[in-house]
Amino acid sequence: MIQVVLFDVNETLGDLSSLRGRLEDVGAPGHLLPTWFAGTLRDGMGLTAAGAYADFAEVAECGLRSLLTGLDGWAGDARRAAAHVMSGFGDLDVHPDVPDAVRALHSAGLRPATLTNGSAAVTEGLLDRAGVRDLFEALLDVSVPRAWKPAPAAYRHAVDRLGVAPDRILLVAVHPWDVDGARRAGLRAAWLNRAALPYPSMFEQPHHTITDLRDLPDLLTAGRPREPG
Known part of the structure; x- marks a missing residue:
């Protein structure tokens, strides 16, 4: 039993869907959310498989900065933008x-x-x-x-x-x-x-x-x- x-x-x-609005706030497309979240899981699990560890916030923020920097035509401050999106987890x-x-x-x-x-x-x-x-x-x-x-x-x-x-x-x-x-x-x-x-x-x-x-x-x-x- x-x-x-x-x-x-x-x-x-x-419900992570409100993070789409946070992405749009920093000039990124909202549909980036599933790619970002999947990449966060991939990298966190990859560290575990290698016998290492980093917490979710660090992995997620690093991954998001990379995604933002790689967007065509995006020229913002990746660190500040990622911090804004990450703060959405608190809401x-x-x-x-x-x-x-x-x-x-x-x-x-x-x-x-x-x-x-x-x-x-x-x-x-x-x-x-x-x-x-x-x-x-x-x-x-x-x-x-x-x-x-x-x-x-x-x-x-x-x-x-x-x-x-x-x-x-x-x-x-x-x-x-x-x-x-x-x-x-x-x-x-x-x-x-x-x-x-x-x-x-x-x-x-x-x-x-x-x-x-x-x-x-x-x-x-x-x-x-x-x-x-």
């Missing part, structure tokens, strides 16, 4: 389905927590603004194991901190690579398929697939014995 619901943060809980909102889902999970006796390649401090601000911070048992990031997900050490850190067996933890993520990493580390996993995309066949399959986070509480509590009344 699942005891802990462990959420990825960027794109799973947090992100959650996706609309998050608050109700988290409240329902907590009410059902499940223990919400987070594990992000980003910053636990940024996660705290995100959940505070959504009014659900107090429902989360732990806000974890990869700075302690110094290994980005999907490295096994990241998931082991969460298991150790939460104090439950891996198969009692359900990771929820929009990223198939995160689902795969969690499964290989012995956790259960749910894929939040917000974009209605096919799941990559080379990855370990999720135990559950949902398109709206509000479907998760009923899915996890179906068939559970009721508390005596």
Whole structure:
């Protein structure tokens, strides 16, 4: 029986779309966002694969400066522009389905927590603004194991901190690579398929697939014995 619901943060809980406006503020196209974010993940994971580490903010800012400098016709101050875009992480909102889902999970006796390649401090601000911070048992990031997900050490850190067996933890993520990493580390996993995309066949399959986070509480509590009344 699942005891802990462990959420990825960027794109799973947090909606990054407002960063498009920040990019446009500095004269870059908003559609650069997916390329920048994917490059940040690539470089952070690459460092982990090489046995090194840098935190999300450093990797993201360095990558963005490179992208801006390489834009045709762009002649701004890359360092200042990147700082402006990066500050937008402090203003992100959650996706609309998050608050109700988290409240329902907590009410059902499940223990919400987070594990992000980003910053636990940024996660705290995100959940505070959504009014659900107090429902989360732990806000974890990869700075302690110094290994980005999907490295096994990241998931082991969460298991150790939460104090439950891996198969009692359900990771929820929009990223198939995160689902795969969690499964290989012995956790259960749910894929939040917000974009209605096919799941990559080379990855370990999720135990559950949902398109709206509000479907998760009923899915996890179906068939559970009721508390005596």
